Amino acid sequence: MRRQSPWLWTAALAAYAFLYVPLVIVVVYSFNDSRLNAEWVGFTLDWYRKLAADDDMLAAAGNSLLIALTASLVSTVLGTMAGVALHRYKLRLLPILVLAPIAIPEILMGVSLLIFFVLLNVTLGLVSVALAHIAFCIGFVAIVVRARLAGMDESLTEAARDCGATPARAFRHVTLPLIMPGVVAGALMAFTLSIDDFVITFFTAGAGTVTLPLLIYSMIKISVTPEVNAVSTLLMLLTLLLIVVAAKLSPTLLRSDREI
Amino acid sequence: MAKWLVSGPPLLYLLVFFAVPALIMVLASFRTPGEFGGLAPLVDEAGRLDLNTESYVRLLTESVYAQVFVKSAWYALLTTLACLALAYPLATLIAKSPKKHRDLLLLLVILPFWSNFLIRIYAWMIILGPNAALARMVNGVLAWFGAGPVPLLFSAFAVLTCLVYVHLPFMVLPLYANLEKHDQALLDAAQDLGANAWHRFWRITFPLSLPGVYAGAALVFIPALGIFAIPDILGGPDDTLIGNLIKQQFLETRDWPFGSVLSIVLTLAALLLAGIAAWVGRRGAAGAARA
Numbered sequence: 001m002r003r004q005s006p007w008l009w010t011a012a013l014a015a016y017a018f019l020y021v022p023l024v025i026v027v028v029y030s031f032n033d034s035r036l037n038a039e040w041v042g043f044t045l046d047w048y049r050k051l052a053a054d055d056d057m058l059a060a061a062g063n064s065l066l067i068a069l070t071a072s073l074v075s076t077v078l079g080t081m082a083g084v085a086l087h088r089y090k091l092r093l094l095p096i097l098v099l100a101p102i103a104i105p106e107i108l109m110g111v112s113l114l115i116f117f118v119l120l121n122v123t124l125g126l127v128s129v130a131l132a133h134i135a136f137c138i139g140f141v142a143i144v145v146r147a148r149l150a151g152m153d154e155s156l157t158e159a160a161r162d163c164g165a166t167p168a169r170a171f172r173h174v175t176l177p178l179i180m181p182g183v184v185a186g187a188l189m190a191f192t193l194s195i196d197d198f199v200i201t202f203f204t205a206g207a208g209t210v211t212l213p214l215l216i217y218s219m220i221k222i223s224v225t226p227e228v229n230a231v232s233t234l235l236m237l238l239t240l241l242l243i244v245v246a247a248k249l250s251p252t253l254l255r256s257d258r259e260i
Numbered sequence: 261m262a263k264w265l266v267s268g269p270p271l272l273y274l275l276v277f278f279a280v281p282a283l284i285m286v287l288a289s290f291r292t293p294g295e296f297g298g299l300a301p302l303v304d305e306a307g308r309l310d311l312n313t314e315s316y317v318r319l320l321t322e323s324v325y326a327q328v329f330v331k332s333a334w335y336a337l338l339t340t341l342a343c344l345a346l347a348y349p350l351a352t353l354i355a356k357s358p359k360k361h362r363d364l365l366l367l368l369v370i371l372p373f374w375s376n377f378l379i380r381i382y383a384w385m386i387i388l389g390p391n392a393a394l395a396r397m398v399n400g401v402l403a404w405f406g407a408g409p410v411p412l413l414f415s416a417f418a419v420l421t422c423l424v425y426v427h428l429p430f431m432v433l434p435l436y437a438n439l440e441k442h443d444q445a446l447l448d449a450a451q452d453l454g455a456n457a458w459h460r461f462w463r464i465t466f467p468l469s470l471p472g473v474y475a476g477a478a479l480v481f482i483p484a485l486g487i488f489a490i491p492d493i494l495g496g497p498d499d500t501l502i503g504n505l506i507k508q509q510f511l512e513t514r515d516w517p518f519g520s521v522l523s524i525v526l527t528l529a530a531l532l533l534a535g536i537a538a539w540v541g542r543r544g545a546a547g548a549a550r551a
Contacts, residue, residue: 005457011349018346019372019428022383029386038391078270085267094267097274105486105530107503108285108523109278111510115288115520116281118298135277138270167262196376198489203510216378220493224385232379243374247367 023236030229037224047230057231060215064195067126067211071133072191078134079141079190080183084175086142087149098139109136110203117204124206132204133194140193141186144250148182149175185250188242196239289315289520297514315521325505329525332501335416336484339423343431343480344473346424351435351472352465355442366436373429381493384422388412388494418494423484430479438472439465471541478537482530502526 029037033044051057082098085091101109109132117128156178160170176183198213205214212235219228290311292300304310319325354365372380387394390411399409412418442465450460488503495504502522509519 008349008353011346012353015346015350015428016368018425019369022380022387022425023372023375025386026379026383036391037386037389039393078273081266082270085263085270089263089267091263091267094271094274097271097278101274101278103482103530103534104527105483105503107486107488107506108282108527111506111519111523112281112285113277114510115516116277116284119284131277135274138274142270192374196374198377213376213378216376216382217489217493220378220382220385224382224389228382232376232382236375236379239374239376240371243371 026229027233027236029226030233032226032229035226037226037229047226050227051230051234054227056210056215057212057227060210060212063126063209064212067130067133068191068194070130071137071194072187074130075134075137075190076141076183076187079138079186080145080179082138082142083145083149083182083186084171087146098142101136102139106136106199107203110200113200114203124204125209128204128206129201129209129211132200133197136197136200137190137193140189141183144186144189145179145182148179148250152178181249185246188246188249192239192242192246195235285520285523288516289524291517293515293517297516299516315515315517318518319521319525325522328500328502328505329529332485332503335420335423335501336481338420339427339484340431340477340480342420342424343428344476346428347431347435347476351432351439354432354436355439362440366433369429369432377426377489378493380426381422381490384418384425384494385413388418388421414494414496416496416499419491419499422490422494423487426487426490427480427484430483431476434475434479435469435472438469438475442468474537474541478534482533485530485533486526 025037028040030047031043031045032040033046034041082094085094086098113128113132113135114124117124122128152175157170157175160174161167165173196213198217201211201214202217205211210218212231216228216231219225288299290313291302292310292312292314294300300310302310350369354362354369357365386392389395390413395412398412402408402410446464446468447460450464455463486503487501488507491499491501491504492507495501506519506522506526509515509522
């Protein structure tokens with residue numbers, strides 16, 4: 001290990017600062033006793049109290065949680081199946097359908113689902129948003145599950161089959177317990193993606209349904225208020241917690257050299 | 261049999277909620293906008309199938325749309341270059357760190373990406389706001405030179421800064437994955453033969469890292485090309501990009517056929533670029549393997 005040149009350290013530190021200073025500012029100003037997000041005045045928890053009393057905010061948080069729970073649950077089941085199928089079988093269509101929603105610009109999925117739901121007379125709201133979220137979460141779960149399977153000893157499942165277990169039993173008692181960390185990590189990831197999604201939700205929610213990101217959007221379009229800082233801070237804490245747990249369960253989640 | 265039981269349900273779901281909507285959008289791009297928005301009936305009163313290429317013709321003939329595409333590509337290119345400049349030292353440092361620190365350093369790059377997209381945009385509204393320290397400082401300096409105050413927020417500068425901010429991790433990850441595999445012996449040999457630090461970088465490290473650069477460029481350029489929330493929130497009136505145009509067509513003017521055309525052209529551009537990046541990356545890797 002040789003020592004790195006000081007300019008490399010400086011440039012890297014500047015890049016880390018660029019990544020973190022904005023988020024730190026959002027958090028710090030959520031405790032600031034001033035309407036303007038301009039300079040530090042004094043410490044307060046008022047913005048969090050305001051948040052707890054804001055009915056719109058609570059309703060949006062409720063919607064977001066409901067959608068994220070449904071979407072992560074369904075997409076975990078479907079995504080696990082897709083991950084297993086991608087690992088075990090040579091398939092032509094599924095790999096494309098699993099990866100395409102991740103690869104193409106998000107806005108396309110949003111507008112194409114908008115046309116689809118409207119033409120089918122599906123009322124835009126919680127249901128259409130959840131259906132859309134499931135569609136983009138499946139791929140992420142499938143990738144995490146497949147990475148877990150790739151690192152697993154397939155002969156264990158074969159041994160169970162040789163001992164007379166049906167494919168279903170072998171999966172339920174051998175494969176599934178072994179890939180469980182991957183499945184849970186995928187579920188947490190899906191939950192995070194769903195609760196944070198703005199673009200696809202924006203197009204599929206219709207006029208009456210508001211989620212947290214949609215509410216934040218309409219608030220910041222009007223003005224900058226520390227209440228947004230407070231809800232942002234809470235949302236960041238939740239995401240941080242979920243992702244750290246997911247990363248503990250599935251270390252490949254944070255490795256960039258995984259095959260996508 | 262087991263194959264279909266396992267792959268069937270996700271396949272079916274993605275067919276219904278991804279492939280079919282995409283095909284409907286392709287069909288919609290050949291239809292006529294409805295009188296009150298949306299789509300006119302597929303079969304008109306005379307019983308004729310109403311399919312035409314008018315929306316495509318409009319895209320090709322009205323130069324204002326080509327300008328928006330060019331502007332979007334330009335913003336995406338600037339974003340990619342700025343990300344590359346910021347990511348290269350960062351990825352180099354991580355790749356050269358002791359193994360036990362690498363995961364943590366990498367985690368620190370990825371974490372901001374997992375915070376809410378809108379929160380990251382909002383953060384720049386605060387930083388670049390007219391009352392914030394940065395704007396006061398910049399305008400103080402400008403006033404000293406006798407130049408008028410400039411707004412930082414609602415400008416191309418704000419849009420580009422946030423585009424770079426949001427996409428930086430996508431450049432760091434593939435670059436790191438590439439740089440981590442480099443053989444230190446090559447650089448040592450070059451040094452023994454008298455190459456200085458700049459030559460070692462420019463003649464060895466950089467050419468070998470090209471596959472990572474291309475992968476990162478694709479991962480930054482493609483999403484940056486279709487972005488709409490960042491110019492929507494941080495941009496001024498001149499910062500309309502393709503994403504904003506698509507949003508307008510679907511939610512404001514409600515011209516679905518034209519919105520579909522814009523979306524399809526955007527997708528084709530994205531797929532084409534991804535294909536080129538994959539091809540160049542493979543060729544680069546093959547070349548590096550030969551060298």
